[in-house]
Amino acid sequence: QKEVEQNSGPLSVPEGAIASLNCTYSDRGSQSFFWYRQYSGKSPELIMSIYSNGDKEDGRFTAQLNKASQYVSLLIRDSQPSDSATYLCAVNIRTGGFKTIFGAGTRLFVKA
Amino acid sequence: GAVVSQHPSRVICKSGTSVKIECRSLDFQATTMFWYRQFPKQSLMLMATSNEGSKATYEQGVEKDKFLINHASLTLSTLTVTSAHPEDSSFYICSARDTGLGTETQYFGPGTRLLVL
Numbered sequence: 001q002k003e004v005e006q007n008s009g010p011l012s013v014p015e016g017a018i019a020s021l022n023c024t025y026s027d028r029g030s031q032s033f034f035w036y037r038q039y040s041g042k043s044p045e046l047i048m049s050i051y052s053n054g055d056k057e058d059g060r061f062t063a064q065l066n067k068a069s070q071y072v073s074l075l076i077r078d079s080q081p082s083d084s085a086t087y088l089c090a091v092n093i094r095t096g097g098f099k100t101i102f103g104a105g106t107r108l109f110v111k112a
Numbered sequence: 113g114a115v116v117s118q119h120p121s122r123v124i125c126k127s128g129t130s131v132k133i134e135c136r137s138l139d140f141q142a143t144t145m146f147w148y149r150q151f152p153k154q155s156l157m158l159m160a161t162s163n164e165g166s167k168a169t170y171e172q173g174v175e176k177d178k179f180l181i182n183h184a185s186l187t188l189s190t191l192t193v194t195s196a197h198p199e200d201s202s203f204y205i206c207s208a209r210d211t212g213l214g215t216e217t218q219y220f221g222p223g224t225r226l227l228v229l
Contacts, residue, residue, distance in 0.1 A: 032216050043205045043223040044156070088156070092216055100146070100218055104155040 003027060004091050006103035014111050019076040021106050023089030026070065032092035033065055035074045038105065039085045047087075048074065079110040114140050114210045118221035125196055126229055132192045133224045135206030141186035142208035146218065147179070150203045162189040196228045 004025050013019045021035075032051055036044035050056045050063040050072065062075040072091075076083055089103040115138040125131050135145055145162040160181055161169040168181035180192040189208075193200055203225050207218040 034217065036220075041203075043220040046217065046219060049217055090218070098216060099158070099161070102156045102158075 003093065003101045004089055004103040006087075006089050006106045008104055009107040010109050011106055012109045012111060013079050015079060015081060017079050017110075019079045019083065019108055019110070021074040021076075021087050021089075021108065023072045023074075023091075023103055024070055025072070025089075025091045025101075027091065027093045027101075028067075028070065030067075030091045030093055033063070033072045034090040034092075034100075035061075035063060035072075036088040036090060036102075037083075037085045038088060044088055076108075079108075081110045081112045084108055084110045114138075114208070114217075114219040116206065116208045116219050116221040118206055118224050120224060121222060122225045122227075124227045124229065127197050128195055130192055130194045131196055131226060132190055133204055133206070133226075135189045135191070135208070135221050137187045137208040137210075137219075140208070140210045142189075142210065143186060144209045145183060145189040146207045146209070147181065147189075147191050148205045148207065150205060150223075152203075156205070159191075193226065196226070198228045201226055201228045 006023050035048045037047050038044040048063040050065045056063045060077045064073045086105040086107050088105045090100050117136045119134045143164045147159045148156045150156050158171050159174045162181045162183040164183045170176045183189040205223040207220045
């Protein structure tokens with residue numbers, strides 16, 4: 001089982017709709033979770049971080065965390081064509097020190 | 113968010129030469145930096161963890177003698193690709209961990225695109 005799993009997509013939504021991106025992780029001890037956005041040919045950009053169960057909202061983005069289910073999601077409201085990118089889920093795991101494990105990413109297309 | 117820079121942004125070199133890539137944290141001190149490689153349409157692959165003042169920790173399958181990492185200060189880590197070959201052509205991205213707020217968040221540099229002819 002991969003440590004961080006995401007559906008590779010592509011996920012296609014119409015402009016203005018809600019895009020829902022999902023991620024599961026295997027390490028029950030993980031405490032820190034992140035969503036990054038990566039445009040083609042660019043490096044990842046941090047969108048959201050979440051550490052506690054529940055929802056965290058920032059503008060059009062809402063991260064949701066359920067540690068019992070080992071599940072973290074990202075909702076993008078009022079999706080725009082400029083949101084079209086690959087979204088990477090990342091989880092910090094403890095291995096003596098700590099390491100960030102990235103999912104393979106979900107490609108999102110927002111159709112105008 | 114925190115700012116991480118990389119230099120150069122793009123480099124083309126001949127096979128057999130060495131290439132050095134610099135990664136700097138501009139507004140925070142980073143005891144730990146990370147080096148990733150990403151091939152087209154593939155996910156990020158962690159190559160190594162760079163620790164200030166000590167040896168880097170390499171991921172399985174990454175040759176430490178080929179990818180030399182130096183983290184001499186709290187704001188600078190360098191990756192040297194020695195005797196580069198065409199198969200080393202890739203997008204190299206560094207990140208730095210900002211623990212100032214206790215959040216262990218990683219911020220990425222803009223990446224370096226390496227093309228080995």
